[in-house]
Amino acid sequence: MWSKVHWGVAGVVAIASLQAFLPSAHGQDRPRTPASAGTARSEERAVVVTPDKRGAVLRAAATRPFSMLGVTWDDPAVRLVGTVEVRTRAADTGEWSEWRTLDSEEAQGDETALRGGTDPLWVGLSDGAEVRVAASADDVSALPTGLQLDLIDPGQDAPAPQSARLPAAPAQGAPGTVSAPRPAIVLRAGWGADESISPAAPAYLAGGKVKAVVVHHTADSNSFTCAQAPAVLRGIYAYHVQQLGWKDIGYNFLVDPCGTIYEGRKGGVDRPVLAAHAYGFNSQTTGVAVLGTYTTAAPSEAVLSSVARLAAWKLGQYGVDPTGTTTLTAGADGTNYFRKSWKLGAQLNFSTIHGHRDGYNTLCPGDQLYAELPTIRALAASSTVKTTGEEPAPAPVPGSGD
Structure with missing residues (x-):
């Protein structure tokens, strides 16, 4: 049954249950209309755990329209060790997709997290789901309690005002420091962030300095257009805040496949905002996530250029060399993708532009994007200037329209 209806402007969030809305043979139970801009609601459905607590299922069920989904559970400190698979029904054709695997989404140090969950997955406009x-087999622990499927409809786009885009600006900094032009950035209003769902004030890095940029991918899907990127952002934002209980979207910045840069966590793009993207290292870094998955797909040149120029600008604000290294203090015990482990308080050496997998046991940012980090560093270095008081011309942003 449908329950817990919430209204707002971020999008529509539905959580699926097994008890109702089984698909009709005639398709009469299949709603076709997505949410309009300015509406949001959340609805819950449980994923039923088997008696041995080693499996769980939500059988094929019709739902209200959604475009993004994830699976969550009660305890944010618990990681689901196993496989979570979903398939969805396309709203326009009624055809069911292949089974797709959801990766585990960690709290990444967000102190407000209320639930654990997978990464969100963009599936396009759909009206049915199965989990x-x-x-x-290698883990004897039971599945987490409170498993549920979260279905997110981010709503339709409304025209963004011109003031929602921060145009490119020349490099600024004290004479003799390394700096770079600020790229054009679409602010939160430009992608339709619902500020009412994350009322908490932003926090800032305790040291007041960004020492490194951590590169991510959102690991969801590449089956969206650049025009749909704002909807993807609203979906990620709603999932992080309304379903996982984070105070805001986890990333500082996001970049779509056409190279458009978006403001992520609020607090000011020109300030050292504390986000939740790199567990144990949030207090010293800024996080840049590329929309999509780059395990096998290669990122576009526009993506590489925009990530590089954004990183050059943020690091340049603090005189940090984008091709250099820096020492970060571990805020928690950890192990990275390469099986290097450390304890709380350890002093660790990182490239000033590095991948999420360098500081955490994750595939992120995908093999193909990770392999391009040397290119990103070189491009970032070519964007930096020695500040002498002269203002260089700002570089254009691919796909920004500026």
């Missing part, structure tokens, strides 16, 4: 969960 199957299996615990790992």
